[in-house]
Every structure is written in structure tokens, then in C-alpha cells.
Amino acid sequence: MIGPGDTVHFECVDAxxxxxxxxxxxxxxxxxxxxxxxxxxxxxAIAGAEAGDVLEVQILDISHKGWGWSSVIEGLGFLKERFxxxxxxxxxxxxxxxxxxxxxxxxxxxxxxxxxxxxxDDGEFRTRxxxxxxxxxxxxxxxxxxxxxLPVLNKGALFSCGDGHAAQGDGEVCINGIECPLDxxxxxxxxxxxxxxxxxxxxxxxxxxxxxxAAWVVVESDRDALQAARRAxxxxxxxxxxxxxxxxxxAYLLCSVAMNLRLSQVVNEPMITVSASLSKxxxxxxxxxxxxGQ
Amino acid sequence: MIGPGDTVHFECVDAxxxxxxxxxxxxxxxxxxxxxxxxxxxxxAIAGAEAGDVLEVQILDISHKGWGWSSVIEGLGFLKERFxxxxxxxxxxxxxxxxxxxxxxxxxxxxxxxxxxxxxDDGEFRTRxxxxxxxxxxxxxxxxxxxxxLPVLNKGALFSCGDGHAAQGDGEVCINGIECPLDxxxxxxxxxxxxxxxxxxxxxxxxxxxxxxAAWVVVESDRDALQAARRAxxxxxxxxxxxxxxxxxxAYLLCSVAMNLRLSQVVNEPMITVSASLSKxxxxxxxxxxxxGQ
Numbered sequence: 236m237i238g239p240g241d242t243v244h245f246e247c248v249d250a251x252x253x254x255x256x257x258x259x260x261x262x263x264x265x266x267x268x269x270x271x272x273x274x275x276x277x278x279x280a281i282a283g284a285e286a287g288d289v290l291e292v293q294i295l296d297i298s299h300k301g302w303g304w305s306s307v308i309e310g311l312g313f314l315k316e317r318f319x320x321x322x323x324x325x326x327x328x329x330x331x332x333x334x335x336x337x338x339x340x341x342x343x344x345x346x347x348x349x350x351x352x353x354x355x356d357d358g359e360f361r362t363r364x365x366x367x368x369x370x371x372x373x374x375x376x377x378x379x380x381x382x383x384x385l386p387v388l389n390k391g392a393l394f395s396c397g398d399g400h401a402a403q404g405d406g407e408v409c410i411n412g413i414e415c416p417l418d419x420x421x422x423x424x425x426x427x428x429x430x431x432x433x434x435x436x437x438x439x440x441x442x443x444x445x446x447x448x449a450a451w452v453v454v455e456s457d458r459d460a461l462q463a464a465r466r467a468x469x470x471x472x473x474x475x476x477x478x479x480x481x482x483x484x485x486a487y488l489l490c491s492v493a494m495n496l497r498l499s500q501v502v503n504e505p506m507i508t509v510s511a512s513l514s515k516x517x518x519x520x521x522x523x524x525x526x527x528g529q
Numbered sequence: 530m531i532g533p534g535d536t537v538h539f540e541c542v543d544a545x546x547x548x549x550x551x552x553x554x555x556x557x558x559x560x561x562x563x564x565x566x567x568x569x570x571x572x573x574a575i576a577g578a579e580a581g582d583v584l585e586v587q588i589l590d591i592s593h594k595g596w597g598w599s600s601v602i603e604g605l606g607f608l609k610e611r612f613x614x615x616x617x618x619x620x621x622x623x624x625x626x627x628x629x630x631x632x633x634x635x636x637x638x639x640x641x642x643x644x645x646x647x648x649x650d651d652g653e654f655r656t657r658x659x660x661x662x663x664x665x666x667x668x669x670x671x672x673x674x675x676x677x678x679l680p681v682l683n684k685g686a687l688f689s690c691g692d693g694h695a696a697q698g699d700g701e702v703c704i705n706g707i708e709c710p711l712d713x714x715x716x717x718x719x720x721x722x723x724x725x726x727x728x729x730x731x732x733x734x735x736x737x738x739x740x741x742x743a744a745w746v747v748v749e750s751d752r753d754a755l756q757a758a759r760r761a762x763x764x765x766x767x768x769x770x771x772x773x774x775x776x777x778x779x780a781y782l783l784c785s786v787a788m789n790l791r792l793s794q795v796v797n798e799p800m801i802t803v804s805a806s807l808s809k810x811x812x813x814x815x816x817x818x819x820x821x822g823q
Contacts, residue, residue, distance in 0.1 A: 289818065291818055311796065312796055313795050313796050363797050363798065364750070364797055364798070364799060364800040365750040365794075365797060365800055365802055366750055366800070371794075371797050372748060372750070372793065372794070372802055373793060373794035373797060373802060374746070374748055374793045374794075374802065374804055375793070376742070376744070376746060376804070376806075384818065405791050405792055405793055405794075406792050406793070406794060406795045406796070407794045407795070407796050407797075408795065408796065409796075410796045424818070424820060426818050429818070432760075432764055433747070433748060433749055433750075433760075433764070434747075434748040435745075435746070435747055435748065435768075436745075436746040436748060436804075437744075437745060437746075437817070438742055438743060438744045438745075438746050438806070439742070439743060440741070440742050440743040441742040444738065444740070444741065444742045445740075445742065446738070446739075446740040446742075447734070447738065448670070448732055448733070448734050448735040448738045448739065448740075449732060449733060449734040450670070450732045451729075451730075451731060451732075452668070452670060452729070452730040452731075452732050453727070453728075453729055454666060454668055454727060454728040454729065454730060455727055456658070456659040456660055456666070456727075460754045460755055460758075460792075461754050461795060461801070464754075464792055464795060466726075466727075470726055470727070474729075495791070496791060496792040496795070497699050497789070497790060497791055497792070498699055498700050498754075498758055498790040498791070498792065498803070499666065499667060499668045499669070499699055499700070500659075500665075500666070500667035500668075500699075500700060500701045501607050501700045501701070501702065501755060501758060501790070502605065502606055502607050502700070502701050502702065502703075502704045503657050503658055503659060503665045503667060503701075504657065504658070505658060506658040506659055506660070507755070508659055508666055508667060508668065509792070510668055510670070510730075512670075512732070523731070524583065524585055524678065524718070524720050524723070526718060
């Protein structure tokens with residue numbers, strides 16, 4: 236039990252619960268106990284918290300430990316038909332960037348994929364699906380400096396966090412960010428009897444914005460927003476393989492840790508338009524359509 | 530007929546085809562001829578263009594004419610159940626910003642909501658739905674400096690543009706950006722026999738990024754991506770009315786011209802998580818959850 240205003244330091248293992256280690260092979264990876272995925276740190280009870288309050292979670296500091304992993308898992312992921320074989324990639328993290336997937340330079344903005352309070356219902360729950368309580372939101376703006384507000388649904392709020400990501404793109408398309416253990420320092424405040432319908436974030440300015448405007452953008456329109464997003468992601472994978480020489484699966488991983496995915500328009504019925512973009516700052520310069528004489 | 534490498538200046542009327550003028554009332558607005566919506570400028574034939582080529586459209590310059598409008602139209606828009614009454618708002622545009630919806634300061638990044646080549650099929654088409662040919666994409670990154678690539682689907686390509694927006698948010702949630710006449714200067718290049726599955730954009734760095742990271746973010750998760758986006762948009766409207774004093778409909782218009790809408794995760798089955806955000810640079814500073822003693 237902590238009190239409002241208290242600062243708590245969380246030592247979070249990686250999403251596998253410490254089963255994945257640097258150098259592990261894909262063959263070993265497929266044998267891990269998936270029932271231990273999303274090993275969380277918590278719950279922490281906040282004194283005086285009651286249903287109907289708002290829990291404020293100030294994200295004071297998050298640091299990685301120099302390594303991380305990303306995988307492709309059969310039957311999971313946004314392009315699961317295209318990528319159906321198991322794959323495991325190891326990242327070396329050096330301060331604010333990783334060059335493990337050269338020539339890409341991926342900026343690191345460590346955050347917890349899962350931060351949440353106990354759900355309102357009684358029972359046991361899998362951690363995969365996020366909700367009003369927060370949980371597996373995978374919102375990459377939850378980095379150090381930002382503040383998360385959650386509705387309190389139970390006495391004590393019962394906050395947990397984990398699923399550390401050193402970086403993640405919008406969508407988390409391959410099912411992983413850069414999965415890693417994290418040291419996380421949070422300060423908790425309580426706002427009594429404030430209505431809040433779901434997670435709300437006050438995002439801090441980051442030194443390296445996720446969405447610098449100079450970018451390569453693939454645009455897809457479809458009656459189904461997710462189908463448009465899926466085709467846009469698949470075309471971005473093609474673009475990375477064709478022009479930057481990534482293998483298919485490395486391109487997919489790069490999208491999962493660095494791509495932006497925006498709903499450009501949602502009103503031009505019956506079509507929804509989705510833009511998948513990669514910042515030019517992540518990739519070496521290329522002239523994809525050179526002009527004559529160049 | 531123009532040749533590859535030629536520069537063309539388009540004088541584009543606003544999306545209403547010149548029917549909406551500054552000072553028009555909502556009562557007059559509902560009587561306009563909606564069959565003239567999306568009056569486009571074009572088509573321009575490019576010599577030598579054939580199906581299977583790629584048309585490159587360099588957006589050299591776009592300028593507004595100091596005024597624009599946004600509306601709510603019964604039966605249209607992302608929150609059509611909540612906003613079902615007709616409404617018309619007039620904007621005064623002063624260089625790079627508009628303060629017409631004070632206290633918001635909305636950055637202007639003029640672009641054409643519609644840029645496209647003739648579709649592959651024969652026939653007459655409404656302009657509302659975008660597609661492989663481009664068209665009503667409403668992708669707000671198509672500002673001056675950016676380059677749009679489109680697959681050529683007919684002899685001559687037959688390029689048209691229009692639906693000028695001085696600014697627009699992701700989603701264009703109220704069905705309008707800041708609708709306005711635009712002067713548009715484009716240069717066309719042809720890339721023979723290059724495969725392209727749909728619109729592709731090389732986005733230039735903008736002086737005022739749309740998605741500066743310091744922001745207010747509403748997070749919603751749902752099995753249906755659009756339902757999550759709709760609830761997030763509706764909560765953002767509530768936030769603007771509660772904390773910044775906007776009327777409901779003005780908050781909706783502000784979301785339509787300035788909000789970001791991201792697919793934060795698309796893999797945590799069965800839930801999709803959508804983030805609706807407004808840059809802090811657009812709004813006066815507020816402490817939404819003050820701490821005791823402040």
C-alpha cells in the first residue's frame with residue numbers, strides 16, 4: 236500500500252517473464268511458456284483510492300538495459316497470413332538509438348506496453364486485450380515525461396505495469412515492439428470523484444518526435460479500416476525490401492518498431508483512408524523515382 | 530495536353546464550386562446544390578502517359594485566399610448521430626495560422642483534398658470515395674513540398690485536383706477541413722512502366738509539424754477500429770467543451786481541422802486501440818488535474 240504522492244520504482248522483466256535471453260535461438264523461442272507472457276509488476280494499492288476516482292500516473296523515468304528482442308509468432312500479428320513462420324531477432328540498444336537493423340537507425344522511446352488498474356469485474360483475465368482500465372494499450376506515447384490518467388474501478392486501484400518496449404511503432408504490427416526489461420519510476424496521485432470514461436494521456440514533448448514530417452507514406456483506402464491498414468503495412472514491407480534491401484521479415488519488424496499508422500479520413504463513405512509512414516530520419520536517403528539526368 | 534516536366538498552375542475554387550461565400554448563413558448553406566460538391570480543376574492530359582506508368586506530382590506551391598469555411602451536414606460526418614443539425618462556420622486565414630476559433634490557434638498547411646488520375650473503369654463517378662487512382666484521399670500531408678505518386682490507369686493519365694483545405698485533421702471528422710479556394714502549382718513527371726499499387730507520398734518536412742509530441746491524448750479500445758475512433762473523437766469533443774469552453778459544435782470543427790487520429794495497436798485481439806490527440810501548441814495551457822497546493 237502506498238499513498239498519493241508516493242514515487243515507486245518498478246523493476247520490470249521483459250514480456251516473456253525473463254524466458255527470452257540475448258542469443259536465444261528461434262527454435263528455443265517457440266518452446267517458451269506462453270502462459271507467462273505479460274508478466275506484470277504489481278499490483279500496487281493506493282491508499283484511499285475508490286471506484287469513481289482518477290489515478291494519475293506520472294512517468295518519471297524509464298530506462299532499458301541494453302538489449303531487447305522482437306519476434307514473429309505463428310497465428311499472431313497484423314500480417315499473419317504473410318508471416319506465418321517463427322522468427323526471433325535480438326537488438327542491441329545503445330542509449331537513444333539502435334542500429335541493430337542497419338541501415339535503419341531506430342530511435343528508442345522506452346515505455347510500458349501494459350499499464351493499468353484492476354478491471355471492474357471479478358475473475359481472472361488474460362492480459363492481451365486492453366480496455367477502460369488501461370492494460371495492454373501499447374500506446375507508444377507513454378514514455379518518460381508523459382502522464383497517464385486511468386479511472387479507478389476498485390478499492391485501492393491496484394496498478395500494475397510491464398511489457399517493456401524500448402521502441403514501438405503505431406499498430407505494433409508484428410505483435411512485438413523491441414521487447415525488453417525496463418527500470419520504471421512512477422509517481423502516483425489521486426483525484427477524488429472525477430469522471431473519466433477511459434485512458435487519457437498528457438504527452439510530453441520528446442527530443443525525437445515519432446512523427447517527424449519528412450516521411451515515406453503509403454496510402455490505402457478500403458471499406459474496412461483494418462483492411463486498408465493491413466494493405467498499407469504490407470506495401471510498406473515491400474517498399475523496404477525493394478529500395479533498402481531489408482529481408483521481408485526484417486522489414487516487418489522495422490514497421491513494428493518504427494512505423495506510423497494514421498486514419499487520414501474516416502468520412503468519405505464508403506471508404507476509409509489509412510496512411511502508413513516511416514520517418515525519413517530512420518532510413519538512409521534514397522531517390523525512389525529519379526528524374527532523367529539525375 | 531502537357532509534357533512531362535511541365536509546371537501547371539491550377540486556380541481551384543472551393544469544394545462547393547464557389548457557392549459558399551464569406552458571411553453566408555447556415556440557412557442559405559443548406560440550399561446549395563450538392564451535386565456541384567467537389568468541383569475539380571482538370572483533367573490535365575500528360576503526353577506519353579499510359580496505363581502501367583507512374584505519374585509524379587510535385588506540389589510546388591499552394592496558397593489560400595484569406596478565407597474558408599467548415600460545416601456540419603445532416604447525415605454526414607463521423608459523429609453524425611451526435612451532430613445532426615446544419616451548421617456553417619467562417620474562418621479568416623492570416624498567413625500560417627487562423628485564430629477564428631479562439632482560443633485555439635490552428636496552423637495552416639494548405640493542400641488539395643482531391644488529387645487523382647482518371648479511374649480505370651469507364652463511366653461517370655461520384656468523387657466522394659478515394660481509391661487506387663487517388664481522388665478524395667484527404668491526406669493532410671499533401672502540402673507544398675511533398676510529392677504524390679499515382680499509378681496511371683488511362684492514356685494521358687488525366688489528372689484533376691480540388692477540394693482545397695487550408696487545414697485538416699486526421700479523419701476530417703466533421704466531413705470538412707477548412708474548405709477554401711486555393712492557388713496550386715504542380716509539376717508533373719512520368720516514370721514509364723513502374724508498378725505502383727496505389728497512392729504513395731514523399732512528405733516534406735513542414736515548418737509546423739502536425740503531430741508535435743506534446744499533446745492531449747484520448748485512448749479508446751474496441752473490437753471495431755472505427756467505433757474506437759468514434760468514441761475517442763467524441764471524448765475529445767467533450768474535453769474541449771469542458772476545459773477550454775468551446776461549444777459542442779466548435780469543438781467538433783476543431784477536431785476536424787486539427788486532431789491527430791492514430792491506430793496505436795492493431796494486434797491485441799480482439800481489441801484495436803485508437804489514440805485521438807490534439808497538439809498542446811494549438812490550445813492555451815490548462816491544468817486538467819491540478820495537484821493539491823497548486
